[in-house]
Amino acid sequence: MVTAKAQSNAYQIPRTMRAWVLGNPDELSLVEKPVPEPGPAEVLVRIDAIAVCATDIEILRHGLPASIEGELPFNKNFTPGHEYMGTVVKLGPSVDEFEIGDRIAVEVHAGCGRCQRCREGMYTSCLNYGLHSKGHRANGFSTDGGFAEYAVNNVNTMVHVPDDMPDEEATLIVTAGTAMYGLDVMGGIIAGEGIVVTGTGPIGLMGVGVAKALGADPVILTGTRDRRLEMGRRLGADAVVNVNNEDAVAAVQRITRGKGVQYVLECSGAPNALNEAARMVNRGGRICLAAFPAAPVPVDLAYIVRNNIYVFGIRGEGKSATHRAAALMAQRRFDAKMIHTHTFPLGEVPTAIRYARERIDDAIKVVVKMRDN
Ligand SMILES: [Zn+2]
Numbered sequence: 001m002v003t004a005k006a007q008s009n010a011y012q013i014p015r016t017m018r019a020w021v022l023g024n025p026d027e028l029s030l031v032e033k034p035v036p037e038p039g040p041a042e043v044l045v046r047i048d049a050i051a052v053c054a055t056d057i058e059i060l061r062h063g064l065p066a067s068i069e070g071e072l073p074f075n076k077n078f079t080p081g082h083e084y085m086g087t088v089v090k091l092g093p094s095v096d097e098f099e100i101g102d103r104i105a106v107e108v109h110a111g112c113g114r115c116q117r118c119r120e121g122m123y124t125s126c127l128n129y130g131l132h133s134k135g136h137r138a139n140g141f142s143t144d145g146g147f148a149e150y151a152v153n154n155v156n157t158m159v160h161v162p163d164d165m166p167d168e169e170a171t172l173i174v175t176a177g178t179a180m181y182g183l184d185v186m187g188g189i190i191a192g193e194g195i196v197v198t199g200t201g202p203i204g205l206m207g208v209g210v211a212k213a214l215g216a217d218p219v220i221l222t223g224t225r226d227r228r229l230e231m232g233r234r235l236g237a238d239a240v241v242n243v244n245n246e247d248a249v250a251a252v253q254r255i256t257r258g259k260g261v262q263y264v265l266e267c268s269g270a271p272n273a274l275n276e277a278a279r280m281v282n283r284g285g286r287i288c289l290a291a292f293p294a295a296p297v298p299v300d301l302a303y304i305v306r307n308n309i310y311v312f313g314i315r316g317e318g319k320s321a322t323h324r325a326a327a328l329m330a331q332r333r334f335d336a337k338m339i340h341t342h343t344f345p346l347g348e349v350p351t352a353i354r355y356a357r358e359r360i361d362d363a364i365k366v367v368v369k370m371r372d373n
């Protein structure tokens, strides 16, 4: 058998590639773009698969949180998409961390490496965000992303993908990494501690898988859709609560026999989610907000202060959480690919996005796959 590495000279890299670019809001068109050149500490990745994320849908319609040189990303020849995996096909100068032919998944943010936050490992909160001149990149946010055939990536954003992990599953590494980062910022000492995950979107479901793999007990998932709650059970939830049928706080108190939990990972963005989370944790408990409501909401701060409750927010997947999530997935500690529901080819990105946006056919993770193998 000839391995991909043995064929390292076999990657014919064309001068141009197919790439989707954002015109006016919600206007995507497929164009030919030059294939980018990797610089120092960068490689060229042939993209093999990319998942559609709710943030992509937000960017297409409203621009933010993407920003190109400080401006909204419309009509700037910008290629969105950030949850991708692929094959290393060309190395930039001095790169020896990866080899041509390696399968990799990427995290979104390459920090600048020189600001205080990057030095602390909080590179998703880089103080030089969006400044390419200082080395910062964020795939599909401030630099070109993955709805294309090729992309350049900094080696510090890449994680190896085991040979036996399907492309579709590898696109979920960054989603699981985001959930992992949420557990990290709350302290990460969760074996034997109770956690509630609120919301059954991709991050919530991956949050269940990661928390269980790290030994949390019990893991309680709340949501509104039975099919997804059932999926949460198969990902490791000890108990699930349909909040249409039962008050979420009362259910958590019932399940924990009045003790409450140590942690809440809030992934629903529901307007009252923080107030409810505060009543799910016990005194001194910790809440991480991984989603947020569209408009400002009233919060019972007195309750939070009086009970010494810690509230954290996360942006992206810092502190190499993606690497740890990938390790759990490589060890088959939870079955991430369960949340992958639909696949489309590169030519059908707008359809893929429509499936994700309108949740057609109960779509959870919609993946665009570049080739059939
Ligand atoms: Zn995403």
Ligand SMILES: [Zn+2]
Pocket (backbone or CB within 6 Å): 111, 112, 113, 114, 115, 116, 117, 118, 119, 123, 125, 126, 127, 128, 129
């Ligand atoms: Zn930085």
